[in-house]
Amino acid sequence: MKLSARLAALAGSSALVLGALAGAAPATAAPAGATAAPDISVANVKQHLTDLSTIASNNGGNRAHGRPGYKASIDFVKAKLDAVGFTTSVQQFTYSGTTGYNLIADWPGGDPNQVIMAGSHLDSVTSGPGMNDNGSGSAAILEAALTVARSGYQPTKHLRFGWWGAEELGLVGSKYYVNNLPTAERAKIKGYLNFDMIGSPxxxxxxxxxxxxxxxxFKGFFSGIGVPTEIETEGDGRSDHASFKNVGIPVGGLFTGASRVKSSAQVSKWGGTATAFDRCYHSSCDTLSNINDTALDRNSDAIAHAIWNLSGTSTPPTGKVFENTADVSIPDNGAAVTSSVTVSGVTGNAPSNLSVGVDIVHTYKGDLVVDLIAPDGSVYNLHNRSGGGTDNIQQTYTVNASSEVANGAWKLRAQDKAGADTGYINGFKLTFP
Structure with a gap:
């Protein structure tokens, strides 16, 4: 995707920073002067994939733990990063009597006590070259890191990237890395972003x-380019983010699907066919032809968006944002449902320009009535069955709530008033200037 198109699609949207708890603690809005993430060149990402494919071809057809193709892959990525100014280190571990390797790359600068980390496993299974699993994630974060260097980006937080070994054998490399971090160093990692299979065919x-x-x-990025998302369930806990999550480090990530079959509803949503997301999962046919360029492009740009937004700039944040990102299903032609946030620490009444961010995924927004409910029960209508046959409500409303005490439980209420269409509240937030 071209940078101009992506920035236009994202105009007016705001990203959140780390530390929010759904429906509870306030998060800070993304810095007002935050630098927009550069476009990630999918051609460059594909060139990295081509290089990894060549490495596999020259080393017995795979890049698996303990095989020469894996060490050659580590050396390839390290050389790219060393050349642009990253501080790199190779961490060795032993599994099943064989030496494995993790590669860690730090971008100089940023607060060393506030680390944002992105990672991917670099190994394949023994049966194939592993271009989607997980050349795709590894190549994308490599290009994101190189883009950091080319752009001269100097974030407030410290940036770190990791490529893990022996993931296919049980998250071995990432577990080794996390388990060997002193407790104080773990506490410095404020977010770990994992990318495993982001170019499924x-x-x-x-x-x-x-x-x-x-x-x-991540949801905000995809909403901004008009691509609906779903919560990842197929590989939950089966990739390297689990190693970080298990020691209390906040985690997130992206995935385009593996062996599970795409449902008819998902075909309607995303296109494709009602077959496996990746028919070549863990197979010899996981080659360069097993990559969907559009998915690889979108996810690579999403990676950059998250890295830039979560690592911050030197511009102080303004305002207080209270949000709930938990999904709430809206029953078809059924009872009203709510998503709540608890506002605290705001003096006096709410402002006359209270910003209400609504993100509802629905197949026919003309069925919906959406209200903001103040802590005292006062109702402010936001949307009343307008918009006809168009889908989704992804909009920020301005409400004069100056008669309401700011602190307390605020609710977004949504009700489907007609049959045949479904959806859910994807997110709800209040921004106090």
Whole structure:
């Protein structure tokens, strides 16, 4: 996707930073002066994939743990990063009597006590070259890291990237890395972003639902380019983010699907066929021809969007944002449902320009009535069955709530008033200037 098109699609949207708890603690709005993420060149990502494919071909057809193709892959990525100024280190571990390797790359600068980390496993299974699983994630974060260097980006937080070994044998490399981090160093990692299989040939667009702020950052990107997302369930806990999550580090990530079959509803949503998301999962046919370029492009841009937004700039944040990113199903022609946020720490009444962010995924918004309910029960209508046959409500409303006490439980209420269409509340937030 060209940068101009992506920035236009994202205009007016706001990203969240780490630390939010759904429906509870306030998060801070993305810095007002945040630098927009550069476009990630999908051609460059594909060239990295081509290079990894050549490495596999020259080393017995795979890049698996303990095989020469894996060490050659580590050396390839390290050389690229060393050349542009990253500080790299190779961490060795032993599994089943064989030496494995992790590659860690730090971008100089940023607060060392506030680390944002992106990672992917670099190994394949023994049966194939592993271009989607997981050359796709590895190549995309490599290009994101190189883009950081080319752009001279200097974020407020410290950026770190990781490529893990022996993931296919049980998350061995990432577990080794996390388990050997002192407790104080673990505490410095404020978010770990995982990318495992992001170019599936029959793709879906799945977002991890672990840390709410990271989740909403990814959802906001895809909403901005008009691509619906779903919560990732097929591989939950089966990739390297689990190693970080298990020690209390906030995690998130993206996924385009593996061996599970795409449903008819998902075909209607994303296109493709009602077959496996990746028919070549863990097979010899996971080659360069097993990559969907559109999915790879979109997810690569989403990676950059998250890295830039979550790592921050030197511009101080303004305002207070309270959000709930938990999905709430809206029953077809049924009872009203609500999503709640608890506002605290705001003095006096709500403002006359209270910003109400609504993200509802629905197949026919003309069925919907949507209201904001103040803590005292006062109702402010936001949407009343307008818009006809168009889908989704992804809009920010301005409400004069100056007669309402700011602190307390605010609710977004949604009700489907007619039959045949379904949806859910994807997110709800209040922004106090």
């Amino acid at each position: 029959n793709p879906g667009y799945f977002v991890y639902d672990d840390d709410p702020a990271i989740e909403q950052t």
